[in-house]
Amino acid sequence: MISTKMKKMVEGSSAIRAMFEEGNRLAKLYGPENVFDFSLGNPNVPAPVGVKKAISEIIEETDPIYLHGYTSSNSGYPAVRAAVAESLNRRFETEFTGDNIVMTVGAAGGLNVILKALLNPGDEVIAFAPYFVEYRSYADNYDGILVEVLPDRETFSPNLNAFEKLISNKTKAVIINNPNNPTGVVYSEKTIKDLAKILEDKQKEFGTSIYLISDEPYRELAYDGVVVPWLTHYYRNTIVGYSYSKSLSLPGERIGYLVIPDEVDDSEDLKGAANVANRILGFVNAPTLQQLIVSKCLDEKTDLSYYDRNRKTLLAGLTDAGFSVVKPQGAFYLFLKSPVEDEREFVAAAKKYNILIVSGRSFACPGYVRIAYCVAYETIVNSLPKFAELATEYNLHQ
């Protein structure tokens, strides 16, 4: 009796559920310390102490009717939106006001809001493989079609030649995710400039507006001093989606925002549509206590050194074992080339060592696997001998 679309999705999602249940089963059998679960992107660094302090202060100082009430606009508290805009202006030399900010139920909520606002049935949304597989569902929610650009397996930066050929008069939006899930690659300024040039040319060629949606939940997670370009400086029709899930370790609280600059085409309509979409999709407004928390923690940041130590240790260990990896400079993921063509075989082999990793085809990139290193340092250290045994199985040391 459920909808046809959902029927397929429920069947598809059982794989992920099975993986989760497998993790639980293994933990019971061997003890959780002997299971190396790298499958989920759930941060394991606690929220900065400022978050707890902010909550205590807010509940002492704020009128509960204001604190827990609907916000006057579905886009959020005016003061919070203004504070977010100011913070962006300080960091990126922009000139936003609160009017350009829509507080959202995380980045996933924000992406749904902006796609609802933009898409007519049949409109195309381009994403660069490998990509977060939910993008396909988000586009499909509004009868949009996700068009996939094949990966550049050398750099894992956007494959711009293939991209250019896929843009049509049906292209309404392009999503990029920088730093990238699942590869951990950070797209360079040069890549962004080249991508922007292609979009400008195609807008002219087709006489259309193509919105670049920059999904940036991992913005603050960049290592080695690498710079993550701020896209509104490079392409006028840019919309930014952000989440505090990783930067403040608040993924369950569902708090983020969209930036809709005045410069984008039909900006006023788009801001109005995002406001209405936030309401009618059932979000209504981003959770109010969380809005106030993040506005008090705009200069707080997760403990990056924790993830960085994990990253370096894992990268060194896997390389020593003979694996071929994509060097990650952002997020908390590492993308590893499967030693056999069908990476599902490799995922199954890893499970024999109680190592849980995700098949690359979950990110539209077969032949690779994703390792989420947002885990305890001990998990990394203890997993490395197991990875080494696994490598030996594939004769990677020869």
Added chain:
Amino acid sequence: MISTKMKKMVEGSSAIRAMFEEGNRLAKLYGPENVFDFSLGNPNVPAPVGVKKAISEIIEETDPIYLHGYTSSNSGYPAVRAAVAESLNRRFETEFTGDNIVMTVGAAGGLNVILKALLNPGDEVIAFAPYFVEYRSYADNYDGILVEVLPDRETFSPNLNAFEKLISNKTKAVIINNPNNPTGVVYSEKTIKDLAKILEDKQKEFGTSIYLISDEPYRELAYDGVVVPWLTHYYRNTIVGYSYSKSLSLPGERIGYLVIPDEVDDSEDLKGAANVANRILGFVNAPTLQQLIVSKCLDEKTDLSYYDRNRKTLLAGLTDAGFSVVKPQGAFYLFLKSPVEDEREFVAAAKKYNILIVSGRSFACPGYVRIAYCVAYETIVNSLPKFAELATEYNLHQ
């Protein structure tokens, strides 16, 4: 450049925004104490003290990684779902487990989740006028069609004769809202039994499953000792949507749940689909801190006596002034018959006295207006002389 559907909605929503801005304008001109804004359903009774206590305890006692992290299932914390089920079982003599509960981003989030799970394009969803106008948008989000049953202007209970004729083999769901927004009427057990009988017969006639979705954000707000029937006892294919927005005065926090009983057709598929829908619509999971708060406050309740005093004072005052009103026994709304056929004229006339009320056609019921009495008692008291002057304008005292 925005989507065609949204274009119309942004235009339509400007009326509500205009009303809001009008309220602000009047407050600046005459002082907020001289403006009687009955337009919004934003509770003005603060959250019970238990909520603040719960927050303090939770942030002291809970591992922040668990507290702010993604829940293992998109349907919420297992312990919270189990606690909600237990609480329902105690109150309604049901036998739910946590497996029957999906924690949602308020009732609006829950309704979107269940409609996403159920609807194929063209499926019909029946609602009884007057109804919360967003239902139409929620159905439309999934290409469903809202079919409206004309109001019974005698009782403002569901017009069951008209209902029976509108059910077809396309009917996938029926939404009822009890206690009702905008009328404040509580549907009786007899009404529910009659409605259930019609649905049973029509399911047989068409060989289909018709889901009754009971939208119950106002369940705890019932006066005069009136009983709000628990619908799973009357009709097997019932799904309940709940919100803590009113019972705990947490509307901005976006926390509620769906109940999907084991007895409904395709229950397992439906629970799976609701779980996936929660994720892909961008909710991901209901805000985690709020899940823990409500599970600690299951026996807390808003100060009903506050709303009841408002209700009685307003009802008496308006009746004395000569207005014809629908007697409200639930929620915090009063539905008043416009003294002129086109109630928009009456809304405009009320505004001259700084009284802000909402036109009945916003609830698919022209000829009436909605007065939201979730305001300060003083606002009620001070508005009554103005309502009396307004009544005199229409010669209601003759």
